[in-house]
Amino acid sequence: MQMTKRHSTVNTAQNLIVWLNATKGTPGKSRVVALLQAVQQLRAEREPKRRHKLLLEIFDRFAWYQSRLRLGMTIDPRSENWTVHWKMGQSVAEGDALNALLKLHDENLEQKVRQCRCGRWFFARSGKHNFCSRKCQLKATRSTAAWKKKNREHQRAYRKRNF
Ligand SMILES: [Zn+2]
Numbered sequence: 001m002q003m004t005k006r007h008s009t010v011n012t013a014q015n016l017i018v019w020l021n022a023t024k025g026t027p028g029k030s031r032v033v034a035l036l037q038a039v040q041q042l043r044a045e046r047e048p049k050r051r052h053k054l055l056l057e058i059f060d061r062f063a064w065y066q067s068r069l070r071l072g073m074t075i076d077p078r079s080e081n082w083t084v085h086w087k088m089g090q091s092v093a094e095g096d097a098l099n100a101l102l103k104l105h106d107e108n109l110e111q112k113v114r115q116c117r118c119g120r121w122f123f124a125r126s127g128k129h130n131f132c133s134r135k136c137q138l139k140a141t142r143s144t145a146a147w148k149k150k151n152r153e154h155q156r157a158y159r160k161r162n163f
Contacts, residue, residue, distance in 0.1 A: 016113060028091050032098065111124075116130070
């Protein structure tokens with residue numbers, strides 16, 4: 001079955017998100033997250049000096065990988081279909097995560113890979129989608145409402161004291 005390009009990109013994003021959520025506190029994850037954040041920041045940054053700095057950071061992060069990456073090729077002997085993939089030293093998963101990040105960047109979709117306040121990674125359906133679940137969204141709305149109420153009470157008390 002032939003997958004559409006869009007469908008396959010969404011799968012790529014889902015695989016990356018599964019990996020980000022499953023991997024805890026490894027240097028490989030820190031490297032991929034730092035690279036993802038630099039790529040996302042560059043997409044949003046307009047100030048030339050900061051853009052330049054981000055570009056250099058991305059360059060350095062890829063340079064670190066350069067000597068550690070191995071290109072691999074898999075051939076299916078029956079169909080003679082072949083694919084090329086990356087291997088990253090001991091960690092195939094980190095190479096896959098990098099590959100996914102590059103693929104998403106090509107499609108201008110890397111900014112949709114986001115981290116919720118609760119720590120979980122998710123794929124944002126829209127630009128304003130900032131929570132992994134309805135539960136986290138409600139929690140954030142409630143805490144904002146509670147903060148506003150507290151702030152209003154505080155302001156009132158302040159005015160009473162001073163006027
Ligand atoms: Zn969440």
